[in-house]
Amino acid sequence: MKQLILASSSPRRKQLLELANLRFQILASHIDEQIHEAKSPEQAVQLLAYRKAKAVADHYPHSYVIGADTVVVYQDNILGKPKTEEEAAAMLRMLSGNEHDVLTGVAILSPNGQSLFVEKTKVFFWDLTEEEIFDYIATGEPMDKAGAYGIQGRAALFVKRIEGDYFNVVGLPLSRTVRELKRLGW
Numbered sequence: 001m002k003q004l005i006l007a008s009s010s011p012r013r014k015q016l017l018e019l020a021n022l023r024f025q026i027l028a029s030h031i032d033e034q035i036h037e038a039k040s041p042e043q044a045v046q047l048l049a050y051r052k053a054k055a056v057a058d059h060y061p062h063s064y065v066i067g068a069d070t071v072v073v074y075q076d077n078i079l080g081k082p083k084t085e086e087e088a089a090a091m092l093r094m095l096s097g098n099e100h101d102v103l104t105g106v107a108i109l110s111p112n113g114q115s116l117f118v119e120k121t122k123v124f125f126w127d128l129t130e131e132e133i134f135d136y137i138a139t140g141e142p143m144d145k146a147g148a149y150g151i152q153g154r155a156a157l158f159v160k161r162i163e164g165d166y167f168n169v170v171g172l173p174l175s176r177t178v179r180e181l182k183r184l185g186w
């Protein structure tokens with residue numbers, strides 16, 4: 001029987017994949033998320049997504065394995081998860097009043113071959129006051145999220161508009177992922 005594995009510890013990715021009504025298991029891989037060899041943010045998220053999937057696929061070579069990685073890119077800055085509240089505030093100040101890209105790299109490894117892609121969504125933020133930034137950090141929401149915000153939570157109030165797939169911002173470009181899975185014979 002075919003087996004689908006989501007190689008992720010992200011509760012958001014689990015919820016998104018559940019929307020597709022597919023049977024899957026979760027097996028989080030803990031890889032080193034430092035990458036020095038990537039030449040661009042696109043390459044970085046693709047490489048990390050691949051490593052997350054590969055760490056699981058090595059043990060389950062007959063399964064379909066999905067790995068993903070999300071970053072926020074503002075000008076030349078790649079914003080991952082903030083390490084401190086100060087860093088979260090600095091990230092939110094950068095994003096305030098500006099547009100940025102959210103990139104998610106996805107890797108699907110399967111017995112029928114692999115699919116690697118990067119999905120990009122443009123997000124436009126309203127101007128944020130210092131009070132809004134501090135109140136938001138006090139919710140605890142920013143700390144486990146790329147760019148220090150979750151569009152699906154209170155930071156919905158910061159977003160003027162987006163161009164592209166909303167689900168990509170939350171951590172998994174769902175429709176493209178499911179289409180690629182089907183292309184690989186799922």
Ligand SMILES: Cc1cn([C@H]2C[C@H](O)[C@@H](COP(=O)(O)OP(=O)(O)OP(=O)(O)O)O2)c(=O)[nH]c1=O
Pocket residue numbers: 007008009010012013028029052068069070071072081102144145146147149150151152169170171
């Ligand atoms: C921008 C943004 C990011 N995020 C999240 C998605 C990802 O979970 C997280 C980025 O971290 P990732 O390193 O992509 O993923 P993860 O560590 O949460 O999970 P795993 O590596 O095990 O798959 O930021 C949101 O939930 N909402 C948003 O609006």
